[in-house]
Amino acid sequence: MIQINNGLQPADFATRLQQFWDLSAQKINLIDTQYDAAKGSPVFTVQGQYTTRGWTEWTQGFQFGSSILQFDATGDSHFLEAGRQKTLTVMAPHISHIGVHDHGFNNVSTYGNLLRLMREGRIEFNEWEKNFYELALKISGAVQASRWTTMKTGGFIHSFNGPHSLFVDTIRSCRAVVLSHSLGHVFQGEGDVVINLLDRALQHMKATAEYSVFYGEGRDTYDLWGRTAHESVFNTKDGNFRCPNSQQGYTGFTTWTRGLAWAMCGFAEQLEYLDTFDKADLEPFGGWDVIEPYLLKAARATCDFYIEHTPVNGIPYWDTGAPGLARMGDYLSREADPYNDYEPVDSSAAAIGAQGLLRLGKYLSEKGDVENGVRYWQAGLTVLDSLFSEPYLSTDPNHQGLILHSIYHRPNGWDYVPEGSKIPYGESSMWGDYHAREVALYLQRMLNNEKYYTFYGALS
Numbered sequence: 402m403i404q405i406n407n408g409l410q411p412a413d414f415a416t417r418l419q420q421f422w423d424l425s426a427q428k429i430n431l432i433d434t435q436y437d438a439a440k441g442s443p444v445f446t447v448q449g450q451y452t453t454r455g456w457t458e459w460t461q462g463f464q465f466g467s468s469i470l471q472f473d474a475t476g477d478s479h480f481l482e483a484g485r486q487k488t489l490t491v492m493a494p495h496i497s498h499i500g501v502h503d504h505g506f507n508n509v510s511t512y513g514n515l516l517r518l519m520r521e522g523r524i525e526f527n528e529w530e531k532n533f534y535e536l537a538l539k540i541s542g543a544v545q546a547s548r549w550t551t552m553k554t555g556g557f558i559h560s561f562n563g564p565h566s567l568f569v570d571t572i573r574s575c576r577a578v579v580l581s582h583s584l585g586h587v588f589q590g591e592g593d594v595v596i597n598l599l600d601r602a603l604q605h606m607k608a609t610a611e612y613s614v615f616y617g618e619g620r621d622t623y624d625l626w627g628r629t630a631h632e633s634v635f636n637t638k639d640g641n642f643r644c645p646n647s648q649q650g651y652t653g654f655t656t657w658t659r660g661l662a663w664a665m666c667g668f669a670e671q672l673e674y675l676d677t678f679d680k681a682d683l684e685p686f687g688g689w690d691v692i693e694p695y696l697l698k699a700a701r702a703t704c705d706f707y708i709e710h711t712p713v714n715g716i717p718y719w720d721t722g723a724p725g726l727a728r729m730g731d732y733l734s735r736e737a738d739p740y741n742d743y744e745p746v747d748s749s750a751a752a753i754g755a756q757g758l759l760r761l762g763k764y765l766s767e768k769g770d771v772e773n774g775v776r777y778w779q780a781g782l783t784v785l786d787s788l789f790s791e792p793y794l795s796t797d798p799n800h801q802g803l804i805l806h807s808i809y810h811r812p813n814g815w816d817y818v819p820e821g822s823k824i825p826y827g828e829s830s831m832w833g834d835y836h837a838r839e840v841a842l843y844l845q846r847m848l849n850n851e852k853y854y855t856f857y858g859a860l861s
Contacts, residue, residue, distance in 0.1 A: 402733055404713040407775075409782040411848040417789045418845050422474050424796065424803060425838060429468055429480065431801045445809045445830040447817040449800035454815055457561060459503040462495065463835035466510030470838045473518060474845055481524065485515060496541045502560045504545040505574030509856055510835065512537040513580060516859040521852060535584050538859070542581020543588040545574055546601045552640040556601070557608040560632070562648070567633040569613040569660040571605065572667030576856045578602040579674060583860050603686050606671060608633075610699040612642055614664060621645075623654040627706025628721075631660040649810050655722025656710070658750040659808075661703055665757025668700035672764050674857050700761050701773075707754050708780050712737040715755070715784030716793065719747040719808045739792060739806040745816070745824045748793050749807040749833030755784040756840040785844065788837065795829060802829020804837045 436443055436451050442461040443451035468484035471477065488511040495507040516534035518524045550559045550567075558578075560568035581588070582598035590596050612633040617626040630645030630653050650657025672693070680689045711717040716737040718726060725743030726732060737746045762778025765771075787793060788804065795805045807830040809815050816825035843854045852858070 402713065403708045403711050403715050403780055403783055405708070405776065405780050406783045406786060407779050409779060409786060411782070411844055414782075414785065414789065414844060415848060418841060418848070421789055421794065421837075421841050422471065424794065425467070425471055425834075425841075426475070426477070426480070427798060428795070428801055428803045428834065429471055429483075431799075432464070433483065435801065443831055445807065445816070446800070446802045446828040449797065449802065449828075451801045451829075451831070454809065457501050457503065458495070459501060459506055460831040461491065462507030462510040463831045465492065466514055467831075467835050467838055469511065469514045469518070470835070470842055473514070473523065474838070474842050481518075484511070488512060488515060492537075496537050497544055499544055499547065500561060502545070502548060502558055502568060502571045502574055504541045504577040505571075506832070508537060508541040509576045509580065509859075512541070513576070513856060513859045517856075520859060520861060534859075538577065539581045539584050539586035542577040542579070542598060543586060545577045546581075546588060546596065546598055549601065550635065550637060552608070552635050552642070554611065555604040555608055557605045558601070562632070564637050565635050565643075567608060567612060567635065568648075569609060569629050569631055569633075570663045572609050572613075572671070573663055575602045575605055575667065575671060578605075579671075580857065580859060583857065600686060603692065606668070607695055609664070610668070610695045612645075613660075614699045614702055616698070616702055621654065625706065627661075627702035627704070627709075628656050629661045629664050629703060629706070630654075631657045649812065651720040651722050651724065651812070655720050656706065657720050658707075658711075658717040658747055659719075659753065661707055662750040662752075662754035662757065664699065664703045665707060665754045666760070667757075668696050668703065669757045669760035669764065670856060672696050672700060673760060673855060676764075677857070700757070704754075704758055704761055704777055704780075707758070714787040715780070716746050716748055716751045716787050716806075717754075718744050719750070719811050720744075723811075736787075739826045740822075742823045745808050745811065745826055746806050747808040748788060748804050749830050749836065751784050751788050751793075752804060752833050752836040752840060755781045755788065756836065756843060757781075758784065759840070759843065785840065789841070800829070803834040804829055807833040 441453040442458045444454045465484045465487040468480040472481035512534045548558050550564045557567045560566040579602045588596045615624045615628040631647040631650045634643045645653035647653045683689050710721045714736040723744040739746045758777045758781030762774045766774030818825045846854045
């Protein structure tokens, strides 16, 4: 269980954030000068050098989005121009990619961040450039929403596995769908039927809350408050839920911690977004009094599970049911050990999950639930206290990764295992590095009393 440090304050991170951004700049420049782009998108490191692994090109937006976040945090225009130029020349295929559920990862990280910076006055306003970013986001959200499966209780955006498959990760791609809606896009289907994008996003959120998250209510023998399943499988003929499953975790009955972290972050940021609505606009979808409870229940359950099933320093192992954990004794009562002989940790889950903890904490505190709000907020700071320090912060000038001890796909054996070790360790991932930058920017803006960082900052 995380040993929450209630004494931490954002100001305690001021010096480390400066170090973080200095290291981040070094890593981005290393990749720009050393990585062979002809091989495809950089995905994860092998012996400190970024390499690729074919599945889909789901990490490219993180690569260029990292440059944009670097500019946001430091004001260094070199990184802005690099991120803007790569977005223009490389990212267009991602806008119309009908085969993936990753539009939030690729397109909100690039087009969305650039539009946000323009809206915030951080980059010079240009009408046509604004229109370009908006059009990209409008189409991306509609394409994402077109991957639709109807089920007995609604519907969901299906994963690249096929129409039967609901992935917990896709909660973060709801950002693309709701941005398209809020930018006024009209999504049409056969016979010019208008498909409401907000409705699709809300249905997907509800399906994820109902089927990807467990609440200790007896759904199966392993039902615990906040446990998540990476994949939920449906019968596409009758629309019924069939079973939990996992692609990157150990089983459908254990919790892959990166999937858990996607849920923590995704539900919390959607609570923030939807709370900005005129509540009358939500009445056609059941109303805020119906929507908020299921989003908040899922956000709190997943954050509670993370706190309860993560070692004291806030860095989780890759799956809470990984078989080797049984050989590690009372591993939750001591700091995670990335160099152990049995199971790897996953620092990328910590980078993603910390943002969810902080956002949920702020949301609850502002709603008057200060006791629980402070608990989640301080848990998030506790995770960052570990993540922004060695052995997780990469200080080696020759290592291209920023956050060490990230895991990609343990069941497939894709991660690099050093000679003499029994498990992978010491490597980085593009999503882990991006999300570490994102949560660092979030914290820095809070520390400096700057505009609150949200994905929907792209709207106004």
